[in-house]
Amino acid sequence: MSRDHVVGDMTARDFSATYADTYLKFKSRDDDGYYPAKVLDVCMSDDKWAVFVEKINGDKVLLDLKDPSIEVDYRWPTLGFINVEDHAVFVRRKAHRQWKKGLRDLLLDVRVMDDRIINELREAGAKYGALFGKVHYEELYSPEYTKVDEAIEQVISGEKIARCISPKFAITSRYNIENPVLMYKDSIVGVVNNYGGIEIPKMLDHLIPMLERVVPNGYNSISLQP
């Protein structure tokens, strides 16, 4: 991690200007692993300074970054597809003029799989809160992907609207499409047939090597269609 670089090279004022109001990952003595938290403020007194951060669950912690037991991960998460409740979202980063280096809302482009379906479900009585928000940042930083056969089963059965199988691929129901489909980012690239296999048109065979890499165990269920 680049903890030494930041603490050694940046002043408290620099740190505040660069990371306040953005998300970073922190790890302190009592934590099992890194956790994402929002940098709320940088507190300064004489030659000491510390950062005041808020975890996703709302807990607020003061961290002295010069304490060698505290580590900071400044890298952005991978982004791409993440599972959110019964649906999935595809998250991309935008290039944008700004001083802040950490992750913040205005730099994210979020597509919901599939907001028209969710609206229909809401009208039919299903309760859905925000389709993506701060509470889902934990998932953004530590995404868990569903195995392709489980994803197909859960979506076909109607148990889930969508499940992501990798940062780039998801199985999802789409509004006014009879069968679940395979998404590559925000494009529909294949159909889940009635036997639970995925059919991809031959003209998109360039996706196959990518699928082989991301779903090695589920590759047998994927077939090319002329």
Added chain:
Amino acid sequence: MDTIQFHYSHNSAEPETTRLGGLISGTRIGVEVEIEDMPDAPKVPGWRCIPDGSLRNSGVEYVFNGPIGGAGAVSRLNKLQAELDGQGTFGPRTSVHVHMDARDMLWSNVCDLVTLYAMVEPYLFSLCGQEREESIYALSLYRGENQITDLINIFRDGPLALNSRVWSKYSAINILSLRERGAIEFRGHSGTSNTAVLCNWINHLLALKAFIHHPDKSLSSLPKMLSTHGPMAMLREVFGDLVNSNREHVLYSEQKLYHGVWVAEELLFHSRMRQVQSTIRENNSGQKQLLKLKDKLCAD
């Protein structure tokens, strides 16, 4: 067929110099080198020195005094290196921007060059300084994927639709410079005045253009080459012997290169994807899934 010079009403491109001086082609370039801690910045022949408010402690930017190619460009780089020796600081805020003349390129050539750049970008960022792939002033395409959608629209809409509303200059590859200067700007490299490092970087950029103009080279064959022959073969096809002296960067970027190729494939095959999406929607319309979801998720 109309060139970039025609589309944006630039002066016509002068013939490329044949005195290469260590560069692999005579294409004209412009170079901007940022440096901090320069209260008494020296004058350097062939360069303009401009105060830069985004830098610390009297930071300045040295900018080529007009575009130049080949040996003339290398001579300027040598002079800058000599004058800045032992002066200033190339900290994390500093960078080098290279503008490459594209006035002689067709719009389709530019689209191909951007796609080729996307394909090899992870390797290029290994050369630039890996920590810069997420730079807020030069965001890589493979770490800022929303830019891909923007590029697809720009490729489709053509040169006259290119403006600051549809593309950000804070991308690692700034195509807005086509309109302003008839050039493509590469913003990725970390700050340095080392001539050898800069020539290595510039040669890689020139190689991209040379690949696109080469009649026997095929952009669409590169993804398959990566799959079947590996990263070294693909990069050698693009950069030739340059990769021999940059093997550690090839090794470092091997896995990330797949992400670059996936980004490029999205640019290459986007129209096919749209076609497939339309066909699937037309041939599979129905509410079966929605009814199942209502049954499962809206119970009670």
